[in-house]
Amino acid sequence: MSVVLITGASRGIGAACAEAFARKGYAVAVNYRHSRQLAEALCAQLRDSFGVRAVPYCADVRDDKAVRAMVCAIEQQLGEIDVLVNNAGVALSALFTQTDEQSWQEIIDTNLSGVYHCCHAVLPSMIRRHSGCVLNISSMWGEVGASCEVAYSAAKAGVIGLTRALSKELAPSNIRVNCIAPGVVMTDMLSGYDADALEALRQDTPLMRLGTPADIAGAAVFLCCDDASFITGQVLGVNGGMV
Numbered sequence: 001m002s003v004v005l006i007t008g009a010s011r012g013i014g015a016a017c018a019e020a021f022a023r024k025g026y027a028v029a030v031n032y033r034h035s036r037q038l039a040e041a042l043c044a045q046l047r048d049s050f051g052v053r054a055v056p057y058c059a060d061v062r063d064d065k066a067v068r069a070m071v072c073a074i075e076q077q078l079g080e081i082d083v084l085v086n087n088a089g090v091a092l093s094a095l096f097t098q099t100d101e102q103s104w105q106e107i108i109d110t111n112l113s114g115v116y117h118c119c120h121a122v123l124p125s126m127i128r129r130h131s132g133c134v135l136n137i138s139s140m141w142g143e144v145g146a147s148c149e150v151a152y153s154a155a156k157a158g159v160i161g162l163t164r165a166l167s168k169e170l171a172p173s174n175i176r177v178n179c180i181a182p183g184v185v186m187t188d189m190l191s192g193y194d195a196d197a198l199e200a201l202r203q204d205t206p207l208m209r210l211g212t213p214a215d216i217a218g219a220a221v222f223l224c225c226d227d228a229s230f231i232t233g234q235v236l237g238v239n240g241g242m243v
């Protein structure tokens with residue numbers, strides 16, 4: 001059975017990815033930072049519904065040591081990781097001139113350095129086995145930039161650059177590295193938006209609806225499956241046509 005590690009899988013897009021991979025028979029490592037109860041409940045549901053192994057792992061992706069300890073535990077309990085989905089992320093809505101260095105650092109550490117830490121911990125095993133798949137969750141704001149989300153846009157643009165460069169470095173090791181750049185997706189990340197703001201975003205989206213976590217999860221499973229075996233270094237926009 002193949003093993004997938006999904007970071008930030010306690011809720012939102014990560015939880016939908018966990019369900020989509022479990023549906024395909026993967027053993028799922030559900031990473032979270034704070035939401036232990038949600039992660040445990042999700043794992044119980046995946047075990048019951050799909051008969052797969054599903055285990056919650058607490059680790060802050062900003063913390064290199066914690067990530068390494070998590071990957072060791074996964075390798076011992078579930079086996080070596082075949083697919084890494086770097087999904088954990090946080091957003092920040094603020095004017096650039098009012099973004100202090102601590103906030104800037106938190107956004108970069110979580111969204112970009114977190115990807116570095118997880119790749120560093122997981123890749124040695126993939127390289128040794130000459131097989132594996134990495135999927136990074138960026139954002140359409142990493143492609144086109146968003147006003148009042150400069151730190152987030154910079155971090156997510158970094159994830160796109162990392163994806164493209166790492167894919168070239170790892171292709172000789174038969175490891176594919178791709179990226180999804182979601183549009184506006186209904187999760188807790190949008191909790192700061194009121195109904196009018198969400199309606200404006202909906203109307204700005206050519207398909208005239210906001211995305212669901214399942215929209216992203218479907219694309220994630222596709223990019224990591226054998227049907228996508230000749231796809232690497234790509235950024236797939238899943239955004240209802242907005243970019």
Ligand code: NAP
Pocket residue numbers: 007008009010011012013014031032033034035036059060061062087088089090091110137138139140181182183184185186187188189190
């Ligand atoms: P969400 O509902 O807010 O969930 C965020 C997830 O990330 C949670 O599982 C959270 O864990 C985890 N997380 C946050 N910081 C972490 C850390 N330092 N270490 C480990 N886990 C951490 O967000 P979402 O909307 O599903 O977003 C998922 C990804 O999609 C993010 O990378 C986000 O930037 C990207 N994205 C989202 C949208 C959107 O419109 N929603 C659009 C474009 C891109 P806890 O529950 O334990 O806190």
